[in-house]
Amino acid sequence: MRLLIVEDEKRLALSLARGLTAEGFAVDVVHDGTEGLHRASEGSYDLIVLDIMLPGMNGYRVCGALRAAGSDVPVLMLTAKDGEYDEAEGLDTGADDYLTKPFSYVVLLARVRALLRRRARTASPVLSVGELSVDTATRRVTLEDTEVTLTAKEFSVLEHLALRAGEVVSKSEILEHVWDFAYDGDPNIVEVYISALRRKLGAQTIGTVRGAGYRLVADRA
Ligand code: CA
Numbered sequence: 656m657r658l659l660i661v662e663d664e665k666r667l668a669l670s671l672a673r674g675l676t677a678e679g680f681a682v683d684v685v686h687d688g689t690e691g692l693h694r695a696s697e698g699s700y701d702l703i704v705l706d707i708m709l710p711g712m713n714g715y716r717v718c719g720a721l722r723a724a725g726s727d728v729p730v731l732m733l734t735a736k737d738g739e740y741d742e743a744e745g746l747d748t749g750a751d752d753y754l755t756k757p758f759s760y761v762v763l764l765a766r767v768r769a770l771l772r773r774r775a776r777t778a779s780p781v782l783s784v785g786e787l788s789v790d791t792a793t794r795r796v797t798l799e800d801t802e803v804t805l806t807a808k809e810f811s812v813l814e815h816l817a818l819r820a821g822e823v824v825s826k827s828e829i830l831e832h833v834w835d836f837a838y839d840g841d842p843n844i845v846e847v848y849i850s851a852l853r854r855k856l857g858a859q860t861i862g863t864v865r866g867a868g869y870r871l872v873a874d875r876a
Pocket of ligand 1: 662
């Protein structure tokens with residue numbers, strides 16, 4: 656899951672990015688609204704954390720512009736101001752949720768996960784694909800009731816495939832959702848993680864669709 660944080664308070668932005676990265680998210684950070692809109696428009700983000708009071712362009716305008724352009728990426732707005740007016744305006748411009756500063760990191764994380772679940776159209780944090788179970792809240796994976804230990808990146812790759820279970824997911828899509836903007840290494844890194852997942856989960860769990868990508872297979876032969 657790849658997140659964009661648009662927040663001009665650099666210490667707050669950095670601490671959010673550190674926390675969310677430790678949870679296994681790929682996180683990009685920008686500090687002004689214009690850059691935020693630019694990044695959000697061109698990147699494949701699963702969610703945007705958007706401050707309201709920003710240099711360049713405020714969060715309401717960034718969100719409004721994204722929605723006007725047809726983007727349905729979940730937006731969690733942050734603001735220092737507390738009042739019904741702000742909340743209404745934020746939701747009017749197309750934000751999905753709203754958090755008033757100061758907030759606890761635990762609450763932010765819970766809201767982020769709730770929005771991502773809503774996006775995946777699943778009420779449960781547990782994604783079940785055949786005998787494979789991927790718990791997106793605790794980040795635990797079990798296969799036929801046996802726990803499988805994965806690294807943070809392995810989990811993120813598997814989570815992305817599980818959210819799209821049965822569908823073909825391209826290598827570039829996995830790269831965009833699991834690695835952050837700063838990654839400029841070899842795109843074949845995805846293959847390395849797919850190989851590791853196959854070793855741990857069984858070769859037939861993840862199918863290769865030649866020239867198109869990978870597919871998590873529900874029924875293992
Ligand atoms: Ca601000």
